Amino acid sequence: MEAISAAKPIIKVAAICGSLRKGSYNRGLLRAASQICQESISGMQIEYIDISPLPMLDTDLEVGGKFPPVVEAFRQKILEADSIIFASPEYNYSVTAPLKNAVDWASRPPNVWADKPAAIISAGGGFGGSRSHYHLRQIGVFLDLHFINKPEFYLNAFQPPAKFDSEGNLIDESAKEKLKQVLLSLQAFTLRLQERERVTMGAVSAAKPIIKVAAICGSLRKGSYNRGLLRAASEICQESISGMQIEYVDISPLPMLNTDLEVDGKFPAVVETFRQKILEFDSFLFASPEYNYSVTGPLKNVIDWASRAPNVWADKAAAIVSAGGSFGGGRSQYHLRQIGVYLDLHFINKPEFFLKAFESPAKFDDDGNLLDESAKDNLKEILLALQAFTLRLQGCNFNVSTISKFPRQSGSVSEERAALTPFTKDIGQRFHASAGYKLGRTSGSYDWHDLETCNCNNEGRVISQFQDKNFKLKDRIYNYKARARMYKMALVASWVFFLIVFILSYWVKDVGNACCRRNMFGKSLDLWEAYS
Numbered sequence: 001m002e003a004i005s006a007a008k009p010i011i012k013v014a015a016i017c018g019s020l021r022k023g024s025y026n027r028g029l030l031r032a033a034s035q036i037c038q039e040s041i042s043g044m045q046i047e048y049i050d051i052s053p054l055p056m057l058d059t060d061l062e063v064g065g066k067f068p069p070v071v072e073a074f075r076q077k078i079l080e081a082d083s084i085i086f087a088s089p090e091y092n093y094s095v096t097a098p099l100k101n102a103v104d105w106a107s108r109p110p111n112v113w114a115d116k117p118a119a120i121i122s123a124g125g126g127f128g129g130s131r132s133h134y135h136l137r138q139i140g141v142f143l144d145l146h147f148i149n150k151p152e153f154y155l156n157a158f159q160p161p162a163k164f165d166s167e168g169n170l171i172d173e174s175a176k177e178k179l180k181q182v183l184l185s186l187q188a189f190t191l192r193l194q195e196r197e198r199v200t201m202g203a204v205s206a207a208k209p210i211i212k213v214a215a216i217c218g219s220l221r222k223g224s225y226n227r228g229l230l231r232a233a234s235e236i237c238q239e240s241i242s243g244m245q246i247e248y249v250d251i252s253p254l255p256m257l258n259t260d261l262e263v264d265g266k267f268p269a270v271v272e273t274f275r276q277k278i279l280e281f282d283s284f285l286f287a288s289p290e291y292n293y294s295v296t297g298p299l300k301n302v303i304d305w306a307s308r309a310p311n312v313w314a315d316k317a318a319a320i321v322s323a324g325g326s327f328g329g330g331r332s333q334y335h336l337r338q339i340g341v342y343l344d345l346h347f348i349n350k351p352e353f354f355l356k357a358f359e360s361p362a363k364f365d366d367d368g369n370l371l372d373e374s375a376k377d378n379l380k381e382i383l384l385a386l387q388a389f390t391l392r393l394q395g396c397n398f399n400v401s402t403i404s405k406f407p408r409q410s411g412s413v414s415e416e417r418a419a420l421t422p423f424t425k426d427i428g429q430r431f432h433a434s435a436g437y438k439l440g441r442t443s444g445s446y447d448w449h450d451l452e453t454c455n456c457n458n459e460g461r462v463i464s465q466f467q468d469k470n471f472k473l474k475d476r477i478y479n480y481k482a483r484a485r486m487y488k489m490a491l492v493a494s495w496v497f498f499l500i501v502f503i504l505s506y507w508v509k510d511v512g513n514a515c516c517r518r519n520m521f522g523k524s525l526d527l528w529e530a531y532s
């Protein structure tokens with residue numbers, strides 16, 4: 001590693017502050033970061049990018065495929081940066097409007113954030129602005145940013161002793177030291193993800209190394225659809241992906257976490273075995289069902305067991321798939337990604353895989369085996385992306401010739417497709433202007449819905465919001481087929497009724513006479529009288 005650091009290339013970091021006010025503490029953090037970098041970090045340049053001139057995003061401002069000049073200039077700056085450092089104040093538990101606005105401008109196709117490493121720092125109230133981090137990380141999934149997990153930096157700006165002077169300059173020495181650790185981590189992660197580092201490391205391998213992937217399912221039930229996804233993934237891997245082995249790891253024998261079970265620094269035998277297994281894998285494929293908008297208890301339990309010191313998940317690549325109700329289990333994925341920050345897992349951003357398991361045509365058979373062919377194709381894309389990202393994190397340079405043409409959000413227009421697909425050919429190459437890539441707006445964009453299996457027919461068995469065929473909500477099972485049968489029967493009955501009325505009226509000889517003379521009750525009697 002010494003030889004590498006001697007020849008470290010210079011990485012350019014774009015520094016962006018979400019606060020517009022002059023004395024902003026968050027901008028103060030970026031000034032301090034820039035100073036620290038100049039004084040004590042070689043191979044890294046920080047450039048502050050002012051977001052205040054950007055107009056509020058309004059797509060009507062995009063005329064003839066061009067952005068307003070100030071937006072074009074901002075996008076160009078982002079494109080040229082190797083990585084990004086965000087200083088993100090927390091407004092109402094989330095990112096600020098100016099920051100979101102800047103993020104959105106640069107995300108317009110082609111998305112210029114794509115595939116860049118990033119870090120977040122913040123200064124704010126009680127939690128030091130940290131709640132904005134988690135929103136920004138989630139936004140970053142679609143932007144395809146790769147955030148460092150550690151260290152996290154959030155500073156309570158209002159707790160004595162003072163952390164900033166009256167002009168918003170950071171004066172707290174321990175905060176400066178932490179800031180330096182963030183910068184070093186961002187530098188290391190940027191170099192790790194970049195081609196040049198991998199070439200420097202001389203890890204070019206002619207043959208792809210075999211990576212071992214642990215497949216972990218958050219559902220315990222026998223016919224689990226999510227486990228079905230893992231079985232399908234394993235089959236796909238065996239049939240059509242070289243250099244990757246998937247092993248299913250059963251989580252059901254693990255006891256519920258109770259630290260009292262850790263005796264003399266030892267875990268229960270079954271937990272020790274599980275932790276040892278996790279340690280041996282290169283990356284993870286989680287099948288994460290959504291229970292009450294989050295991950296399941298069994299999944300959280302194994303995550304927690306393996307996170308106990310020393311955390312055996314640390315620094316590995318991971319991907320998530322899910323099958324479930326309306327969002328296909330997607331909400332559990334965002335919780336799992338957030339948990340992964342502490343675990344120090346590096347999740348692939350794209351593609352995302354959410355399968356609406358209860359829409360017709362049936363996606364699974366009665367044993368929970370995946371039937372849907374397009375879902376299988378999407379699963380394969382996940383596996384290829386996981387394989388590529390695992391190898392990239394491991395510093396292996398190889399040509400991912402089998403990597404698919406899965407549409408990335410940053411490349412969407414046909415004339416630019418050739419220039420915009422280098423990532424899909426060589427996972428390390430990025431969308432720099434130098435790659436002949438035009439910084440122009442594209443006509444169509446990919447949307448995350450493209451990644452879902454879209455079926456809008458509601459036939460099939462759907463049981464309450466929990467969407468599990470074994471789940472009964474107050475013993476009421478909602479069965480769409482039964483309901484459809486009921487509607488059909490009602491329709492037939494109404495036709496029969498009208499037919500009878502028609503025949504009766506034909507038999508009645510003097511209908512006008514019978515109908516018009518009396519009131520409603522008399523009329524019906526008259527009808528009988530007229531008939532008789």
Ligand SMILES: Cc1cc2nc3c(=O)[nH]c(=O)nc-3n(C[C@H](O)[C@H](O)[C@H](O)COP(=O)(O)O)c2cc1C
Binds near residue numbers: 021126
């Ligand atoms: C509209 C608004 C909402 C805010 N919401 C939060 C919040 O949810 N959590 C928090 O810790 N601070 C909140 N704050 C306080 C900011 O963290 C504080 O103003 C901080 O200094 C802003 O960063 P700056 O110094 O870089 O401008 C809020 C401030 C504003 C103006």
